[in-house]
Amino acid sequence: MRNQRIIAPNIIFDLLKRLLAFKIVFLLLSIFCGSLATANTELSKESKLKAAYLLNFTLFMTWPEQTSQAASSSPQRINVCVQANENFFEFASALSKGAKFSTSRKQIHIVKFTQSADCQMTYIQQDASVFLQRILNNVLVVDNATLNTEQAAIKFYTDERKLRFEINLPALRRSDVKVSSELLKLAKVNRDVN
Known part of the structure; x- marks a missing residue:
């Protein structure tokens, strides 16, 4: 062997x-x-863009409390209440913790719509009619133009496969929020009083 x-x-x-x-x-x-x-x-590119837009809107708006707190050294807390699916909520929450949204004048917080009564801005993906009384003095942002409510200050819509937004100035005036001209340059602006 x-x-x-x-x-x-x-x-x-x-x-x-x-x-x-x-x-x-x-x-x-x-x-x-x-x-x-x-x-x-699970979250589409369009939904991620909407979350980013939503947070950026807050940087170009001034709420009434913000002008009275201008002399104060503490930043104003801006609650963005979200009535959307869990994936959108989690993505927007993670995005809001980024350095861009933590300024010396504002602290942006994403909150579930059902868990807060103190909202400065509210984003709604579905029919808003059941929530209208609760969001009277908010900047209401709706998911698309089919959610047609005259209370909506901002409406997302798609034009030639691109995400766009429309700003309703009368609705913003009713909520006593001032918007930067820089943001208005990017939007379709509705100046009509309905």
Whole structure:
């Protein structure tokens, strides 16, 4: 007989254990990475843009309390109440914690609409008619032009596959909020009093 190596059963058993452990780790990583990827893709690009717009709107608006707090050193808390799906809420919350939205004059907080009565801005994805009494002195932002309410200060709409927004100046005046001319340059502006 020639020189043949005899592999001990213990070595084979160790190799099989390592191979099995590697497969289990690979399977768990695949499941984990797959769930992260699907969680990130559940929110459309358009919804992410709406969340970014929503937060940027606050930077170009001045609420009545803000003018009276101008002399104060503490920043004004701006609650943006959101009546939308959980993914939108989580994305907007994470976005609001970014450095851009923490200024020396304003602190932007995303709050679930059902959990706060103190809202300066309210974003609604669905029919707003049941909420109208609660949001009388808010800047009301509606998801699309089909949610047609004259109380809406800002309406998102799509034009040539691009996300746009319309600002209703009479609605903003009713809520006593001032808007920057820089924001008005980017919007379709409705100046009509209905």
